Amino acid sequence: xxKRQFGRFxxxxxxxxPYAVFLLVFxxxxxxxxxxxAFTDADGQFSLANFQKFxxxxxxxxxxxxxxxxxxxxxxxxxxxxxPVAWILSQNIFSSTSVIVMLxxxxxxxxxxxxxxxxxxxxxxxxxxxxEGALIFGLVYNFLPFMIYPIYNVLNKTDHSxxxxxxxxxxxxxKVFTRVTLPLSMPGVTSGILMVFMPTVSTFxxxxxxxxxxxxxxxxxxxxxxxxxxxxxxxxxxxxxxLLIGVSSLFTDDKSGEEGGLL
Amino acid sequence: MTILGPSGCGxxxxxxxxxxxxxxxxxxxxxxxxxxxxxxxxxRPVNTVFxxxxxxxxxxxxxxxxxxxxxxxxxxxxxxxxxxxxxxMVSMTDYEYRSVDSLSGGQxxxxxxxxxxxxxxxxxxxxxxxxxxxxxxxxDMQMELKELHKNLKITFLYVxxxxxxxxxxxxxxxxxxxxVIQQTGxxxxxxxxxANSFVxxxxxxxxxLNAEMxxxxxxxxxxxxxxxxxxxxxxxxxxxxxxxxEDIVVFENPSNGMLCGKIQSVVFKGxxxxxxxxxxxxxxxxxxxxxxxxxxxxxxxAVKPFDIHVMKKERVCNTFEGKLIDASHVEFLGHEFECxxxxxxxxxxRVKVEVDFGDVELLDNEGMxxxxxxxxxxxxxxYHLTVLTDWDENIYVDTQDVWDDGDKVGISIMPExxxxxxx
Amino acid sequence: xxxxxxxxxVWLLLAxxxxxxxxxxxxxxxxxxxLGNWTGFSTKLxxxxxxxxxxxxxxxxxxxxxxxAFIAASASAVLGSLAAIGIFNLRHKTxxxxxxxxxxxxxxxxIITGVSLFLLFVSLGISQGFMTVVLAHISFCVPYVVLSxxxxxxxxxxxxxxxxxxLGATPMQAxxxxxFPEIKPGIISGFILTFTLSxxxxxxxxxxxxxxxxxxxxxxxxxxxxxxxxTPELRPLTSLIFIVVLVLLFIVNQRAKKSAVHEK
Numbered sequence: 001x002x003k004r005q006f007g008r009f010x011x012x013x014x015x016x017x018p019y020a021v022f023l024l025v026f027x028x029x030x031x032x033x034x035x036x037x038a039f040t041d042a043d044g045q046f047s048l049a050n051f052q053k054f055x056x057x058x059x060x061x062x063x064x065x066x067x068x069x070x071x072x073x074x075x076x077x078x079x080x081x082x083x084p085v086a087w088i089l090s091q092n093i094f095s096s097t098s099v100i101v102m103l104x105x106x107x108x109x110x111x112x113x114x115x116x117x118x119x120x121x122x123x124x125x126x127x128x129x130x131x132e133g134a135l136i137f138g139l140v141y142n143f144l145p146f147m148i149y150p151i152y153n154v155l156n157k158t159d160h161s162x163x164x165x166x167x168x169x170x171x172x173x174x175k176v177f178t179r180v181t182l183p184l185s186m187p188g189v190t191s192g193i194l195m196v197f198m199p200t201v202s203t204f205x206x207x208x209x210x211x212x213x214x215x216x217x218x219x220x221x222x223x224x225x226x227x228x229x230x231x232x233x234x235x236x237x238x239x240x241x242x243l244l245i246g247v248s249s250l251f252t253d254d255k256s257g258e259e260g261g262l263l
Numbered sequence: 264m265t266i267l268g269p270s271g272c273g274x275x276x277x278x279x280x281x282x283x284x285x286x287x288x289x290x291x292x293x294x295x296x297x298x299x300x301x302x303x304x305x306x307r308p309v310n311t312v313f314x315x316x317x318x319x320x321x322x323x324x325x326x327x328x329x330x331x332x333x334x335x336x337x338x339x340x341x342x343x344x345x346x347x348x349x350x351x352m353v354s355m356t357d358y359e360y361r362s363v364d365s366l367s368g369g370q371x372x373x374x375x376x377x378x379x380x381x382x383x384x385x386x387x388x389x390x391x392x393x394x395x396x397x398x399x400x401x402x403d404m405q406m407e408l409k410e411l412h413k414n415l416k417i418t419f420l421y422v423x424x425x426x427x428x429x430x431x432x433x434x435x436x437x438x439x440x441x442x443v444i445q446q447t448g449x450x451x452x453x454x455x456x457x458a459n460s461f462v463x464x465x466x467x468x469x470x471x472l473n474a475e476m477x478x479x480x481x482x483x484x485x486x487x488x489x490x491x492x493x494x495x496x497x498x499x500x501x502x503x504x505x506x507x508x509e510d511i512v513v514f515e516n517p518s519n520g521m522l523c524g525k526i527q528s529v530v531f532k533g534x535x536x537x538x539x540x541x542x543x544x545x546x547x548x549x550x551x552x553x554x555x556x557x558x559x560x561x562x563x564x565a566v567k568p569f570d571i572h573v574m575k576k577e578r579v580c581n582t583f584e585g586k587l588i589d590a591s592h593v594e595f596l597g598h599e600f601e602c603x604x605x606x607x608x609x610x611x612x613r614v615k616v617e618v619d620f621g622d623v624e625l626l627d628n629e630g631m632x633x634x635x636x637x638x639x640x641x642x643x644x645x646y647h648l649t650v651l652t653d654w655d656e657n658i659y660v661d662t663q664d665v666w667d668d669g670d671k672v673g674i675s676i677m678p679e680x681x682x683x684x685x686x
Numbered sequence: 687x688x689x690x691x692x693x694x695x696v697w698l699l700l701a702x703x704x705x706x707x708x709x710x711x712x713x714x715x716x717x718x719x720x721l722g723n724w725t726g727f728s729t730k731l732x733x734x735x736x737x738x739x740x741x742x743x744x745x746x747x748x749x750x751x752x753x754x755a756f757i758a759a760s761a762s763a764v765l766g767s768l769a770a771i772g773i774f775n776l777r778h779k780t781x782x783x784x785x786x787x788x789x790x791x792x793x794x795x796x797i798i799t800g801v802s803l804f805l806l807f808v809s810l811g812i813s814q815g816f817m818t819v820v821l822a823h824i825s826f827c828v829p830y831v832v833l834s835x836x837x838x839x840x841x842x843x844x845x846x847x848x849x850x851x852x853l854g855a856t857p858m859q860a861x862x863x864x865x866f867p868e869i870k871p872g873i874i875s876g877f878i879l880t881f882t883l884s885x886x887x888x889x890x891x892x893x894x895x896x897x898x899x900x901x902x903x904x905x906x907x908x909x910x911x912x913x914x915x916x917t918p919e920l921r922p923l924t925s926l927i928f929i930v931v932l933v934l935l936f937i938v939n940q941r942a943k944k945s946a947v948h949e950k
Contacts, residue, residue: 016772016784019765019828023787026825030802031790037805085699088692102939103700109931110707111886113907114924118706125709141703202795205888209911219797226801226893231808238801245795284848304851311852317845321867330863331853382853 034242037235050236060221060237067218068244071200074139075147078196079189081140082147086188087181089148090155101152108145115142116206123210131211138210139200146199147192154188155181198245265421267429268439269465274422277439278388281420282311294385310379311388315395316371318363324350324374325359331382349377352411369400376408380415389421393428405431426466430454438462459574460647463505464640470511470548472643474504474573482573485643486544487521491571503574508551510570513538513562520563524548526556540564546643581618581659584686587611593683597654598632602681615684620647620661622680630673634658636666650674707928714921732922744906744919751903754816755884758823762880763873765824766831770872771865773832774839788833791826799826800893807894814896822894823884830883831876838872839865878934 041047054060085104094100107115119138123130162184166176204219213220218241225234266274279285281292283304291300299307310331318327325346332342350356353373358366366374372392379387389408393401409432412419423429429436430450438445438453438461446458457463460471474484479494484504496502517523524542531537538550540562548564556562585595587610593602595616608614624630625648637657638649648660650672658674666672717728735744773784791799803822807814846868850860888904895905910917 014772015768016776019769019772019832020784020787022765022825022828023790026803026806026821027787027791030806031798033805033809034798034802081699084692085696088696091692093689093692094696098939098943100696100700102935104703106932106935107703107707109882109886109935110924110928111888111904111907113888113904113911114710114920114927115706117907117911117920118710118924121709121713122706141706144699144703198793198795202797204797205908222797222801223892226804231805234801235805238798241795242798249793282848282852284851304848305854305856309852311849313845313849315843315845317843317849319846319849319864319867320843330850330855334854334859378853 031242034235034238037232038239039236041232050233051240053233054236054240063216063218063221064240066215067201070136070139070217071197074136074143074200075193075197077136077140078144078147079193082144082192083151083189086148086151086155086185089152090158101149104145104148108149112142113205113209116209120209132215134210135207135215138206139203142206143196143200146195150191150195151185151188154185154191158184194249197248201244202241264418264435264437265423265429265433266437266439267423267426267465269424271441272439273442274424274439275390276442278311278390278420278422281386282309282388283307308385309388310382310384311390312372312375312379312392314390314392316375318371318374318378320363322363323359324355324361324363324366327363327374328378328381330378345381346377349381352380352414353377353407368396369404372396372404376411380411380417384417386418386420387415389419391423392421394423394425401428408432430466438465440465456572457505457574459577460503460505460640461638463503463572463574468508468549468551470506470508470643471640472504472506472546474502476500476502476573480568482571485522485542485546489521489566489571490568491573492568493571493573496573496575501576501579503576505572505574506548506566507570508537508549509535510566511548511550512565512567513540513550513552513554513556514565515556515560515562517561517563520565522546522564524562524564526558526560526562529556529558531555544644548643578659580620581623583616583618583656585614585616585683587614587683591678593681596632596652596656596658600631600676600681601678602683603678605683608683608685613686615686617682617684618658618676618680620659621645622676623658623660624675624677625650625660625662625664625666626673626675628673630675632674634672634674636668636670636672639666639668707924710921711925711928714925717918719918731918735919735922743901744917744923747901747903747906748923750816750900751885754820754823754902755881757820758827758884759877759880761820761824762827762831763877766828766876767835767866767869767873769828770832770835770839770869771861774836788829791829792833794826796887796889800890803890804893813898814894815898815900818894818896819891819900819902822890823880823887826890827880827883830879831873834876834879835869835872838869842868878938 038050039046039048041049089097089101089104116138119134119141120130123134128134158181162180163176166180171179201217202219204217204223207215207217207220218237222234222237222241225231225237266277268274276285280287283299283302287300291298293299294308319330322330328346328349329342332345337345346359347356350358353376355370355373355377358370358374363371363374372395375392393404396404405428408419421429421432430453433450435447436450436453437447440461446453446462448456453462454466457466457469463469463471472484474482476482476493476496476499477488478498479496480491482489482491482493482502482504512520514520522542524540524546527539527541527547529536529538532551535551535553536555538552538556539547540550541547542564550564583595585593587593587605587608588599589610590604590606591602592599593605593614593616594600632652632654634650634652636648637651640647640649642661645661645663646665648662648666650658650660652658652674660674713724714731715727715729716724717730718725769788773781773788776784799822803818803825804814807818812818842865846864847860850864851857855863886904887902888908891902892905892908895902901909907920910920
């Protein structure tokens with residue numbers, strides 16, 4: 001007998017209606033508006049001028065490619081630096097692992113701007129120059145916890161008897177890792193990659209502060225355009241960014257929303 | 264009253280209908296002559312003891328039990344009194360202020376019962392309440408429930424799949440299968456005189472065989488004629504016969520018995536020995552005896568006429584409704600089957616299709632249609648399977664092969680075994 | 687000894703992670719205008735932070751940020767609870783659709799959320815200010831509340847609601863007396879989460895705050911940093927925020943550990 005697992009509160013399912021309306025107004029409609037603005041020009045006529053401008057404006061295309069590059073590098077560095085941390089933490093070799101995990105999560109809860117300014121302060125203090133290196137450092141610094149936490153979560157929840165089974169069947173520690181632990185941690189890795197790549201592609205404040213506005217990322221371009229009243233163009237770039245992120249999340253096909261990371 | 268049946272037979276559904284959690288799509292429900300069909304659960308004079316207790320974790324024992332009373336806005340003193348009374352009944356006095364998760368399974372069970380009975384319902388519904396407890400605890404609780412029932416004098420409607428429990432506890436047993444009541448009666452009735460092969464198989468261990476009622480008080484099975492006490496089945500009628508293992512007598516000397524067979528296995532069961540005996544004609548019977556025998560020994564078997572229970576067969580062959588496509592094709596069970604040339608019936612007409620149990624072939628892989636094994640009845644010389652086809656209709660199969668419940672099977676029927684008849 | 691490398695690696699990383707914050711904390715105890723100059727130990731900056739006066743605008747900004755966060759958190763908690771209960775009772779297909787929609791704000795990069803809401807308010811002719819910021823925060827926070835309540839509903843013994851009905855409670859009474867107590871922890875953690883998200887929010891606030899002079903802490907810092915300096919009083923503020931978050935997380939951690947043992 002197949003039992004419905006969800007409650008039979010009956011009438012209460014209508015309580016989703018106010019929420020559905022809310023989502024419609026404050027989430028769906030704004031997104032549709034971006035699309036509308038992207039496809040119209042300043043007079044309100046349908047036009048592809050914004051996209052033409054995007055493709056032909058050398059600087060914008062450069063920024064686009066550059067932003068993706070920076071995002072990829074940041075994600076890669078976070079992965080290389082962060083995975084070992086997640087793995088070490090999941091091995092429970094510290095006397096109070098939960099405290100250490102908390103220490104890694106703590107920065108996530110402190111204002112991004114403050115953290116970035118703290119990085120600027122650090123660089124000033126050490127008399128290191130700001131610029132591209134600082135940018136990457138700042139990005140990794142900001143988003144590393146977002147890579148560590150999902151991977152740690154997945155590794156932690158992995159059934160330890162699976163590693164024991166592998167050992168029982170004759171696998172040495174390295175093989176256990178490559179053939180069992182690593183594949184099983186993939187959901188966490190994809191979650192982490194998404195949670196780093198997406199914000200990095202769309203960031204602007206960090207870039208501005210850490211490079212004294214010398215390096216412009218895609219996010220900066222959007223912000224500048226919106227601020228200067230070029231809403232249509234700004235919307236168009238936003239749409240491109242949305243597509244980029246949509247495509248990259250299709251590649252990974254995970255439920256990072258449910259992971260949440262922060263929940 | 265106990266509702267007894269295997270999982271999925273609909274007993275919990277029945278209980279939920281009575282409690283009010285499931286609205287009835289047709290039919291009516293009466294309690295004490297008053298109709299309650301349209302009344303929501305919080306207004307019905309019934310209370311339920313849930314399978315997983317469903318105690319409110321944020322309330323302590325007292326508040327859990329008092330929950331229903333507080334809703335009725337009874338004065339505090341009266342609530343105290345009633346709660347104390349039921350706690351005493353379930354032997355949980357002094358547990359008022361304990362938190363729910365500090366209680367053991369058995370204790371939670373009692374609180375759940377107390378919470379239900381304190382509201383003085385007309386009917387108490389119990390949904391497999393003891394299934395989560397271990398054996399010793401279960402047996403103790405069964406006795407306590409019986410005591411409680413005697414003291415409270417209200418109707419207990421108890422649902423379980425454990426036939427021993429049903430037989431121990433009940434005044435009346437209702438056996439259900441696939442949403443249909445198979446038999447209602449006292450535990451003794453249901454055990455000694457099962458109405459059909461399902462009940463016979465479900466209650467107690469038994470040997471069920473295909474037989475032929477030759478005439479009143481004479482039945483033939485396992486290639487032997489037996490005197491029995493049943494009449495009214497007609498002459499030369501196919502029937503089912505039930506023999507309880509404890510009713511079969513074993514003789515060391517084969518010639519002393521009515522049947523003769525070789526012992527296949529002997530298992531010591533504490534009180535008796537459980538023997539399987541294979542007769543000369545290939546019938547494997549389960550026998551309980553107080554004596555020990557050796558495996559391989561040839562023995563004689565006998566059974567008293569009074570202990571042979573004859574039941575009507577629910578069906579003698581498979582019967583389906585179908586449509587004749589043309590002279591050599593008929594459609595039933597959602598598939599077009601090839602059949603022998605049919606004469607006297609027009610193409611397109613609705614027909615009755617018959618297939619004998621033994622003519623249905625079961626395959627591991629794909630067949631003409633697919634199905635799932637739902638129920639296996641051992642008939643001593645064959646297995647009688649109930650297979651649910653993809654078309655959502657049952658097909659009954661006799662086979663020597665051993666299948667498991669839930670096996671997916673392919674089904675094939677040869678043309679010469681399909682009988683097409685006028686509706 | 688075997689784990690020495692591993693431990694060193696982790697500690698090193700933590701050191702790098704906290705170095706900038708430590709610098710800010712250390713230099714909050716000095717008077718120098720410029721970060722990096724140590725002019726002797728002093729708590730003047732802390733005093734200045736709390737005294738209002740010259741830095742009235744920072745104080746006002748803090749108040750605004752708190753107010754926005756509180757209102758957004760309260761509204762999100764209410765809307766999210768109702769939504770979670772509603773979603774929990776939907777049939778499978780509808781539920782998945784709503785959950786998908788629910789997850790969009792979580793998955794969206796902040797700048798998209800910000801720009802889209804900006805365009806919304808502009809199209810509707812709503813002038814940007816306090817209300818728009820609050821509405822914007824609610825819109826991206828409620829999904830988190832829903833996601834922190836739903837698991838509690840799933841974990842709950844499904845018979846509890848029916849048990850309440852069985853004992854004579856009407857559906858509303860059953861919800862109030864049985865369901866809400868069960869999801870209360872989820873509501874609380876949702877509230878805290880929303881409060882923090884709102885308090886720390888930068889991008890969305892920037893796009894929906896308008897030009898009337900309203901500032902949240904983040905936009906204030908941003909404007910400040912663009913001007914080239916970091917208001918010195920921000921150092922003690924950062925240090926205090928850091929300590930508060932540290933203590934809060936510690937408490938949450940302890941509570942989580944206690945309930946995990948409890949459940950075993």
